[in-house]
Amino acid sequence: MKREYERRHSRWYEVLLLGLGLHLLVGMPLVIGLPALERWGWGFWYYLPDVRTNTIIAIALAFVASALTLRRMSQFPGAQLAAYIIPTVSIAFLIAVAILFFAREGYTRQVLFGGYLVSLAWFFMGYFVGRRFRKLKLALVPFGDTKRLLGTRQVDLRMLDSTDLEGVRYDGVVADLRAEDLPAEWERFLARCTLCHIPVYHIRQISESISGRVQIDHLSENEFGSLLPSLMYVGFKRVLDFIAAILLLPLLLPLMAVVAILIKRDSPGPAFFLQPRMGYRQRPFLMYKFRSMYHDMSGEDFTISEDDPRITRVGMWMRKYRIDELPQIINILKGEMSFIGPRPESASLSEWYEQDVPFFSYRHVVRPGITGWAQVEQGYAAEIDGMSTKLQYDFYYIKHFSLWLDVLISLKTVRILFTGFGAR
Structure with missing residues (x-):
């Protein structure tokens, strides 16, 4: 019987801790609750006039916008996330303040500023604690052009010696799917990875994600279609x-x-x-x-x-x-x-x-x-x-x-x- 492989970060608690779930279930209550408790006391949720409601909604929206933006930016090559936390969170909260100002809605400056500071602390803590787990770990199939790939601070590349992941969990497997010398046993190995829900990437996809460049020597009609902007x-x-x-x-x-x-x-x-x-x-x-x-x-x-x-x-x-x-x-x-x-x-x-x-x-x-x-x-x-x-x-x-x-x-x-x- 063939060994079953398991994808990295596929367990339910890993999905929760590394996804938006942790931000929404733990981060948002902290970002809203800590400054609200300091300013309004423990029973603030029993009495929520418009000023308090506006402040809580503004903090929540700015926090979610910051989390989504940082998460999406982290997917692009060369995105040094730690350098962008302060400007991203600052812009999100400034936009929230601008909307409240132009809408002439009241809000509590002290609580909103407290939410801003706690958001910064939360995202920086999340970055330094989770950066080792966010680094992609990819297995390379040793045929074709895969040997030319070089790892970065965001991507850990490991060359396989055999058609077995040897108990190591990977985010994906990279292969030169156009390699003429790819043996049949390795093709079966790639099919087995796919059945175990481990993504198999063509080398070109990973090369683009690492370099931030699209190779243009041999563009096909399908690639022209993928380059059509929204x-x-x-x-x-x-x-x-x-x-x-x-x-x-x-x-x-x-x-x-x-x-x-x-x-x-x-x-x-x-x-x-x-x-x-x-x-x-x-x-x-x-x-x-x-x-x-x-x-x-x-x-x-x-x-x-x-x-x-x-x-x-x-x-x-x-x-x-x-x-x-x-x-x-x-x-x-x-x-x-x-x-x-x-x-x-x-x-x-x-x-x-x-x-x-x-x-x-x-x-x-x-x-x-x-x-x-x-x-x-x-x-x-x-x-x-x-x-x-x-x-x-x-x-x-x-x-x-x-x-x-x-x-x-x-x-x-x-x-x-x-x-x-x-x-x-």
């Missing part, structure tokens, strides 16, 4: 972009005026730089930027290096902290760009890339953005080799086009603004 989220994101741009415009206009003055004082020429770029569905548009180079200087359409002699002193500073991108809020208001998406290339570069980079034009299936997955993972790229890698990141973004990935990119972008990563 039209519902495309529409929702457009509305969200427009509202966010309207809200940010009064805050950015004074800063943009100061930057324009600095540019004019630093070197002669206009403060703004307009360049034709290839946009959504391959429609060309004029992209607005602050001028960061000396006026009327010839050269390549892209920046050669960080020490490009065409860059002005103010331009060097603007490029490091992405200040030169601020005028693109106008493009967002016009519907030509989004805050997050593949970076738009100049029309001339797009024609060049389309000749040398396979499937380059497919990146135009979503609106281009000020920042994107390729920018936060790779940085600046202009050469053909660098553009091929950048396109793989862009395809990953399109394939996983969602609110959760956009939130992760937003948080990574904030980090980049303080570090200057990838600037050129």
